[in-house]
Amino acid sequence: MLKVGVVGAGYLGQHHARLYSELSAEMQCVKLAAVIDSDPARAEEIASKYGCPSFGTLESALDEVDALSIVAPTTFHHNIALKCMNAGKDILVEKPIAASIEEADEMIRISGKTGRIVQVGHLERFNPALITAAKMFSEPCFFESERVGPFVGRGVDVDITLDLMIHDIDIVLSILKASGCDASVKNIDAFGTSLITENIDMCKAWIEFECGARALFTASRVSMDRARKMRVFQSGAYIDVDYQRMELSVYTEENRQIIQRTVPVAKSEPLREELRHFINCVLQRTTPLVTASDGRDALKIALDISNMIKGNKR
Secondary structure, eight states: EEEEEEEOSSSHHHHHHHHHHHHHHHHHSEEEEEEEOOOOOHHHHHHHTTTSSSSSTTTTTTTGGGGGOOOSSSGGHHHHHHHHHHHTEEEEEEEOSSSSSSHHHHHHHHHHHHHEEEEEEGGGGGHHHHHHTTTTSSSOOOEEEEEEEESSSSSSSSOOOIIHHHHHHHHHHHHHHHHOOOOOEEEEEEEESSSSSSSEEEEEEEEETTTTTEEEEEEESOSSSSSEEEEEETTTTTEEEEEETTTEEEEEETTEEEEEEEEEOOOHHHHHHHHHHHHHHHHHTTTOOSHHHHHHHHHHHHHHHHHHHHHHHH
Protein backbone atom coordinates (compact mmCIF):
# COMPACT_ATOMS: atom_id res chain seq x y z
CA MET A 1 0.00 0.00 0.00
CA LEU A 2 1.46 3.33 -1.10
CA LYS A 3 1.03 6.01 1.56
CA VAL A 4 0.91 9.54 0.17
CA GLY A 5 0.95 12.94 1.83
CA VAL A 6 0.12 16.47 0.72
CA VAL A 7 2.37 19.35 1.76
CA GLY A 8 0.31 22.54 1.67
CA ALA A 9 -3.41 22.66 2.42
CA GLY A 10 -4.28 25.77 0.44
CA TYR A 11 -6.63 26.09 -2.53
CA LEU A 12 -4.84 23.54 -4.72
CA GLY A 13 -3.53 21.37 -1.90
CA GLN A 14 -7.05 20.59 -0.73
CA HIS A 15 -7.83 19.19 -4.19
CA HIS A 16 -4.74 16.97 -4.08
CA ALA A 17 -6.00 15.63 -0.76
CA ARG A 18 -9.52 15.13 -2.13
CA LEU A 19 -8.35 13.25 -5.17
CA TYR A 20 -5.87 11.04 -3.33
CA SER A 21 -8.74 10.12 -1.02
CA GLU A 22 -11.00 9.31 -3.99
CA LEU A 23 -8.25 7.39 -5.80
CA SER A 24 -7.62 5.29 -2.70
CA ALA A 25 -11.15 3.91 -3.01
CA GLU A 26 -10.78 3.42 -6.75
CA MET A 27 -7.26 1.98 -7.02
CA GLN A 28 -7.03 0.20 -3.62
CA CYS A 29 -3.23 0.38 -3.73
CA VAL A 30 -2.84 3.87 -2.30
CA LYS A 31 -4.08 5.81 0.68
CA LEU A 32 -3.96 9.41 1.82
CA ALA A 33 -1.82 9.24 4.94
CA ALA A 34 -1.03 12.88 5.79
CA VAL A 35 -1.97 16.49 5.21
CA ILE A 36 0.80 18.89 6.24
CA ASP A 37 0.56 22.63 6.64
CA SER A 38 2.30 25.28 8.75
CA ASP A 39 -1.19 26.32 9.85
CA PRO A 40 -2.19 23.34 12.04
CA ALA A 41 -5.85 24.35 12.05
CA ARG A 42 -5.98 24.36 8.26
CA ALA A 43 -4.16 21.02 8.09
CA GLU A 44 -6.65 19.51 10.55
CA GLU A 45 -9.61 20.93 8.63
CA ILE A 46 -8.58 19.29 5.35
CA ALA A 47 -7.27 16.09 6.95
CA SER A 48 -10.47 15.48 8.90
CA LYS A 49 -12.52 16.09 5.77
CA TYR A 50 -10.68 13.32 3.93
CA GLY A 51 -10.04 10.94 6.81
CA CYS A 52 -6.30 11.10 7.49
CA PRO A 53 -3.93 12.51 10.15
CA SER A 54 -2.78 16.13 10.02
CA PHE A 55 0.71 17.47 10.74
CA GLY A 56 2.08 20.94 11.40
CA THR A 57 5.58 20.18 10.11
CA LEU A 58 7.04 18.12 7.29
CA GLU A 59 9.55 16.44 9.60
CA SER A 60 6.82 15.04 11.83
CA ALA A 61 5.08 13.41 8.85
CA LEU A 62 7.96 11.89 6.87
CA ASP A 63 7.89 8.53 8.67
CA GLU A 64 4.18 8.16 7.83
CA VAL A 65 4.41 8.48 4.03
CA ASP A 66 6.14 6.98 0.99
CA ALA A 67 5.46 9.82 -1.47
CA LEU A 68 4.25 13.40 -1.33
CA SER A 69 2.62 16.14 -3.38
CA ILE A 70 4.38 19.45 -2.74
CA VAL A 71 1.70 22.12 -3.09
CA ALA A 72 3.38 24.88 -1.09
CA PRO A 73 4.33 28.32 -2.45
CA THR A 74 7.06 28.21 -5.12
CA THR A 75 9.74 29.71 -2.88
CA PHE A 76 9.50 26.64 -0.60
CA HIS A 77 9.60 23.94 -3.32
CA HIS A 78 13.36 23.47 -3.31
CA ASN A 79 13.79 23.14 0.45
CA ILE A 80 10.81 20.80 0.88
CA ALA A 81 11.80 18.67 -2.12
CA LEU A 82 15.34 18.14 -0.85
CA LYS A 83 14.10 17.11 2.58
CA CYS A 84 11.66 14.63 1.03
CA MET A 85 14.14 13.08 -1.40
CA ASN A 86 16.91 12.80 1.18
CA ALA A 87 14.40 10.98 3.37
CA GLY A 88 13.76 8.50 0.55
CA LYS A 89 10.41 9.88 -0.62
CA ASP A 90 9.16 10.27 -4.19
CA ILE A 91 7.60 13.64 -4.99
CA LEU A 92 5.17 15.44 -7.25
CA VAL A 93 6.12 19.14 -7.24
CA GLU A 94 3.56 21.65 -8.41
CA LYS A 95 4.74 23.97 -11.16
CA PRO A 96 7.00 25.81 -11.37
CA ILE A 97 9.50 23.22 -10.20
CA ALA A 98 11.45 25.87 -8.27
CA ALA A 99 12.10 29.59 -7.98
CA SER A 100 15.47 29.50 -9.79
CA ILE A 101 17.47 27.39 -12.22
CA GLU A 102 20.07 26.74 -9.53
CA GLU A 103 17.39 25.28 -7.26
CA ALA A 104 15.95 23.16 -10.09
CA ASP A 105 19.40 21.85 -10.98
CA GLU A 106 20.05 20.81 -7.40
CA MET A 107 16.68 19.04 -7.24
CA ILE A 108 17.57 17.12 -10.40
CA ARG A 109 20.97 16.21 -8.96
CA ILE A 110 19.52 14.97 -5.66
CA SER A 111 16.86 13.01 -7.54
CA GLY A 112 19.60 11.19 -9.44
CA LYS A 113 21.67 10.64 -6.31
CA THR A 114 18.78 9.25 -4.25
CA GLY A 115 16.93 7.45 -7.03
CA ARG A 116 13.74 9.31 -6.18
CA ILE A 117 11.01 10.02 -8.73
CA VAL A 118 10.26 13.70 -9.33
CA GLN A 119 7.16 14.59 -11.33
CA VAL A 120 6.38 18.24 -12.04
CA GLY A 121 2.74 19.33 -11.88
CA HIS A 122 2.22 20.79 -15.34
CA LEU A 123 -1.46 19.99 -15.20
CA GLU A 124 -2.42 20.72 -18.80
CA ARG A 125 -0.35 17.78 -20.05
CA PHE A 126 -3.18 15.66 -18.67
CA ASN A 127 -5.96 17.73 -20.24
CA PRO A 128 -7.97 15.38 -22.47
CA ALA A 129 -8.25 18.01 -25.21
CA LEU A 130 -4.45 18.20 -25.51
CA ILE A 131 -4.05 14.43 -25.28
CA THR A 132 -6.52 14.01 -28.15
CA ALA A 133 -4.87 16.78 -30.18
CA ALA A 134 -1.38 15.30 -29.70
CA LYS A 135 -2.22 12.55 -32.19
CA MET A 136 -2.77 15.21 -34.87
CA PHE A 137 0.39 17.29 -34.57
CA SER A 138 2.78 17.00 -37.51
CA GLU A 139 5.76 19.36 -37.76
CA PRO A 140 3.99 22.40 -36.25
CA CYS A 141 5.46 25.74 -37.30
CA PHE A 142 3.55 28.31 -35.21
CA PHE A 143 1.85 28.33 -31.82
CA GLU A 144 -0.49 30.98 -30.41
CA SER A 145 -1.53 30.62 -26.78
CA GLU A 146 -3.81 32.70 -24.55
CA ARG A 147 -4.11 32.09 -20.80
CA VAL A 148 -5.93 34.94 -19.06
CA GLY A 149 -8.32 35.40 -16.17
CA PRO A 150 -9.52 37.83 -13.50
CA PHE A 151 -7.43 38.54 -10.43
CA VAL A 152 -8.07 35.96 -7.69
CA GLY A 153 -5.08 36.56 -5.41
CA ARG A 154 -3.43 33.15 -5.90
CA GLY A 155 0.07 32.61 -7.29
CA VAL A 156 1.01 36.25 -6.74
CA ASP A 157 4.33 35.34 -5.10
CA VAL A 158 5.75 34.91 -8.63
CA ASP A 159 5.50 36.66 -12.01
CA ILE A 160 2.67 35.70 -14.36
CA THR A 161 5.30 33.96 -16.49
CA LEU A 162 5.82 31.40 -13.70
CA ASP A 163 2.20 31.39 -12.54
CA LEU A 164 0.35 30.88 -15.85
CA MET A 165 2.48 31.27 -18.98
CA ILE A 166 4.77 28.42 -17.93
CA HIS A 167 1.94 25.95 -18.67
CA ASP A 168 1.96 26.89 -22.36
CA ILE A 169 5.74 27.10 -22.54
CA ASP A 170 5.92 23.52 -21.30
CA ILE A 171 3.27 22.36 -23.77
CA VAL A 172 5.03 23.94 -26.75
CA LEU A 173 8.34 22.40 -25.70
CA SER A 174 6.72 18.98 -25.32
CA ILE A 175 5.10 19.18 -28.77
CA LEU A 176 8.33 20.27 -30.45
CA LYS A 177 10.35 17.54 -28.74
CA ALA A 178 7.77 14.90 -29.67
CA SER A 179 8.01 16.11 -33.29
CA GLY A 180 11.77 15.63 -33.26
CA CYS A 181 12.41 19.38 -33.50
CA ASP A 182 15.26 21.31 -31.91
CA ALA A 183 13.39 23.14 -29.13
CA SER A 184 16.36 25.30 -28.16
CA VAL A 185 15.44 28.99 -27.97
CA LYS A 186 16.92 31.19 -30.68
CA ASN A 187 15.34 34.50 -29.73
CA ILE A 188 12.89 36.00 -27.22
CA ASP A 189 11.02 39.29 -27.34
CA ALA A 190 8.64 40.17 -24.52
CA PHE A 191 6.59 42.91 -22.91
CA GLY A 192 4.83 42.88 -19.56
CA THR A 193 3.86 45.03 -16.63
CA SER A 194 2.69 45.03 -13.01
CA LEU A 195 -0.83 46.27 -12.40
CA ILE A 196 -1.98 44.93 -9.02
CA THR A 197 0.93 43.05 -7.45
CA GLU A 198 4.63 43.86 -7.20
CA ASN A 199 5.33 41.14 -9.78
CA ILE A 200 4.56 40.99 -13.51
CA ASP A 201 0.78 40.60 -13.87
CA MET A 202 0.39 40.51 -17.66
CA CYS A 203 2.78 39.54 -20.40
CA LYS A 204 3.18 38.86 -24.10
CA ALA A 205 6.18 36.93 -25.36
CA TRP A 206 7.40 36.03 -28.85
CA ILE A 207 9.80 33.09 -29.05
CA GLU A 208 11.73 31.71 -32.01
CA PHE A 209 13.14 28.21 -31.76
CA GLU A 210 16.21 26.80 -33.49
CA CYS A 211 14.05 24.40 -35.51
CA GLY A 212 12.29 27.40 -37.11
CA ALA A 213 9.04 27.16 -35.17
CA ARG A 214 7.68 30.30 -33.50
CA ALA A 215 5.29 30.91 -30.64
CA LEU A 216 3.29 33.87 -29.35
CA PHE A 217 2.29 33.62 -25.69
CA THR A 218 -0.25 35.81 -23.86
CA ALA A 219 -0.84 35.54 -20.12
CA SER A 220 -2.67 37.78 -17.65
CA ARG A 221 -4.17 37.51 -14.18
CA VAL A 222 -5.87 40.91 -14.45
CA SER A 223 -8.18 40.25 -17.40
CA MET A 224 -11.94 40.65 -17.31
CA ASP A 225 -12.17 37.61 -19.59
CA ARG A 226 -11.24 34.02 -18.84
CA ALA A 227 -9.56 31.86 -21.50
CA ARG A 228 -7.13 28.96 -21.76
CA LYS A 229 -6.52 28.25 -25.42
CA MET A 230 -3.82 27.30 -27.87
CA ARG A 231 -3.77 27.23 -31.65
CA VAL A 232 -1.20 25.06 -33.39
CA PHE A 233 -0.49 25.78 -37.06
CA GLN A 234 1.03 23.22 -39.39
CA SER A 235 1.02 22.43 -43.09
CA GLY A 236 -2.54 22.33 -44.38
CA ALA A 237 -4.29 22.78 -41.06
CA TYR A 238 -4.46 24.42 -37.69
CA ILE A 239 -5.66 22.86 -34.47
CA ASP A 240 -7.58 24.81 -31.83
CA VAL A 241 -7.31 23.44 -28.27
CA ASP A 242 -9.61 24.88 -25.61
CA TYR A 243 -8.26 23.64 -22.27
CA GLN A 244 -10.99 25.30 -20.23
CA ARG A 245 -13.89 23.75 -22.12
CA MET A 246 -11.92 20.61 -23.02
CA GLU A 247 -12.89 21.10 -26.66
CA LEU A 248 -10.94 20.53 -29.85
CA SER A 249 -11.44 21.81 -33.40
CA VAL A 250 -9.42 21.25 -36.57
CA TYR A 251 -9.45 23.72 -39.45
CA THR A 252 -8.41 22.63 -42.94
CA GLU A 253 -8.52 24.11 -46.43
CA GLU A 254 -10.88 22.66 -49.04
CA ASN A 255 -11.49 24.38 -52.38
CA ARG A 256 -10.04 27.62 -51.04
CA GLN A 257 -12.37 27.57 -48.04
CA ILE A 258 -11.62 26.92 -44.38
CA ILE A 259 -13.54 23.93 -43.07
CA GLN A 260 -14.02 23.39 -39.33
CA ARG A 261 -14.27 19.92 -37.85
CA THR A 262 -15.09 19.38 -34.18
CA VAL A 263 -13.22 16.42 -32.68
CA PRO A 264 -14.87 14.51 -29.82
CA VAL A 265 -13.02 14.65 -26.50
CA ALA A 266 -13.62 12.18 -23.67
CA LYS A 267 -13.61 14.62 -20.76
CA SER A 268 -11.90 13.86 -17.46
CA GLU A 269 -10.46 15.82 -14.52
CA PRO A 270 -6.82 16.58 -15.43
CA LEU A 271 -5.62 16.73 -11.81
CA ARG A 272 -7.11 13.31 -11.10
CA GLU A 273 -5.25 11.85 -14.10
CA GLU A 274 -2.05 13.61 -13.10
CA LEU A 275 -2.17 12.12 -9.59
CA ARG A 276 -3.11 8.70 -10.94
CA HIS A 277 -0.08 8.88 -13.24
CA PHE A 278 2.17 9.85 -10.31
CA ILE A 279 0.91 6.92 -8.23
CA ASN A 280 1.55 4.48 -11.08
CA CYS A 281 5.03 5.89 -11.71
CA VAL A 282 5.94 5.44 -8.05
CA LEU A 283 4.53 1.91 -7.85
CA GLN A 284 6.05 0.78 -11.15
CA ARG A 285 9.27 2.88 -10.88
CA THR A 286 8.70 4.42 -14.31
CA THR A 287 9.60 7.86 -15.69
CA PRO A 288 6.85 10.50 -15.31
CA LEU A 289 5.32 12.20 -18.31
CA VAL A 290 6.62 15.54 -16.96
CA THR A 291 10.11 15.06 -15.55
CA ALA A 292 12.19 17.38 -13.41
CA SER A 293 14.23 18.22 -16.51
CA ASP A 294 11.04 19.16 -18.37
CA GLY A 295 10.11 21.42 -15.46
CA ARG A 296 13.55 22.99 -15.53
CA ASP A 297 13.38 23.65 -19.30
CA ALA A 298 10.04 25.46 -18.97
CA LEU A 299 11.28 27.38 -15.93
CA LYS A 300 14.38 28.57 -17.81
CA ILE A 301 12.32 30.15 -20.60
CA ALA A 302 9.79 31.67 -18.17
CA LEU A 303 12.60 33.25 -16.15
CA ASP A 304 14.32 34.53 -19.31
CA ILE A 305 11.05 36.25 -20.32
CA SER A 306 10.65 37.81 -16.87
CA ASN A 307 14.27 38.98 -16.82
CA MET A 308 13.92 40.54 -20.26
CA ILE A 309 10.82 42.48 -19.19
CA LYS A 310 12.46 43.68 -15.99
CA GLY A 311 15.64 44.60 -17.85
CA ASN A 312 13.68 46.63 -20.39
CA LYS A 313 12.00 48.54 -17.56
CA ARG A 314 15.37 49.53 -16.20
